[in-house]
Amino acid sequence: MSKPILTMKGISKVYRTGEMDTYALKDINLTINQGDFISISGPSGCGKSTLLSLLGLLDVPDSGQYFIGDQDVSNLSLTEAAYVRCEKLGFVFQSFNLIDELSLFENVAMPLRYRREKLSEKAIQEKVMHSLSTVDMTHRSAHKPNQLSGGQQQRAAIARALVGSPTLLLIDEATGNLDSKNSDQVMEMFIRLNDEGTTLCMVTHDTHCADMAKRRLDLLDGKLENSSIVEQISV
Numbered sequence: 114m115s116k117p118i119l120t121m122k123g124i125s126k127v128y129r130t131g132e133m134d135t136y137a138l139k140d141i142n143l144t145i146n147q148g149d150f151i152s153i154s155g156p157s158g159c160g161k162s163t164l165l166s167l168l169g170l171l172d173v174p175d176s177g178q179y180f181i182g183d184q185d186v187s188n189l190s191l192t193e194a195a196y197v198r199c200e201k202l203g204f205v206f207q208s209f210n211l212i213d214e215l216s217l218f219e220n221v222a223m224p225l226r227y228r229r230e231k232l233s234e235k236a237i238q239e240k241v242m243h244s245l246s247t248v249d250m251t252h253r254s255a256h257k258p259n260q261l262s263g264g265q266q267q268r269a270a271i272a273r274a275l276v277g278s279p280t281l282l283l284i285d286e287a288t289g290n291l292d293s294k295n296s297d298q299v300m301e302m303f304i305r306l307n308d309e310g311t312t313l314c315m316v317t318h319d320t321h322c323a324d325m326a327k328r329r330l331d332l333l334d335g336k337l338e339n340s341s342i343v344e345q346i347s348v
């Protein structure tokens with residue numbers, strides 16, 4: 114049986130604006146197992162970004178418990194949350210979020226440089242080049258992000274997310290800024306990474322992308338509505 118690497122129990126999040134309370138997430142129960150490829154989809158305002166922020170330790174819930182492995186991460190200090198993010202999670206964003214002034218090599222190296230445990234330059238070099246080769250971008254390691262196409266920038270951002278061998282890759286609308294060819298390439302890459310053992314959780318409003326995951330969850334009005342195993346369809 115697969116091992117749970119992440120568990121949310123009864124997670125709720127309320128935004129308070131003046132007199133008004135908005136229940137963005139209501140009693141979320143979610144288990145992500147090693148080797149999963151989950152998609153979470155739903156209409157605008159259903160709580161996708163809020164859920165991703167909590168999963169990524171960018172925000173804290175109002176109630177409920179969140180575990181990564183055996184560690185209770187429901188209410189970490191900002192510093193501790195930053196370390197856990199750096200060491201256990203990889204992020205892929207719609208807008209790539211690469212640093213324009215840095216080469217691809219230095220962009221990809223960034224998560225390694227912020228770890229508690231310092232790595233030698235040789236170890237960083239090896240990990241960065243391995244990660245760039247995973248996305249077929251070694252030949253561009255000295256380039257700056259603005260010298261690359263959108264698809265290439267997203268592949269570099271995936272290399273950055275993978276460089277620290279994260280427990281879980283969190284993906285936020287990764288294909289939203291790409292044309293259909295590049296979008297298909299990136300989805301194929303996620304499927305391959307999952308086949309090779311990476312665990313992925315992808316938030317998307319695109320039902321075509323959502324159906325490419327192994328397990329599709331639908332979020333509606335802050336509640337996880339259903340959970341289905343879908344046959345992975347080819348792009």
Ligand SMILES: Nc1ncnc2c1ncn2[C@@H]1O[C@H](COP(=O)(O)OP(=O)(O)OP(=O)(O)O)[C@@H](O)[C@H]1O
Nearest residue numbers: 128130135137156157158159160161162163164318
């Ligand atoms: N900072 C905030 N203050 C008040 N309400 C908020 C805040 N952030 C989000 N909300 C509300 O919480 C609910 C969930 O928002 P969220 O951004 O998580 O939805 P979403 O599914 O990501 O939407 P979209 O697909 O449009 O990005 C919405 O009703 C939204 O208006």
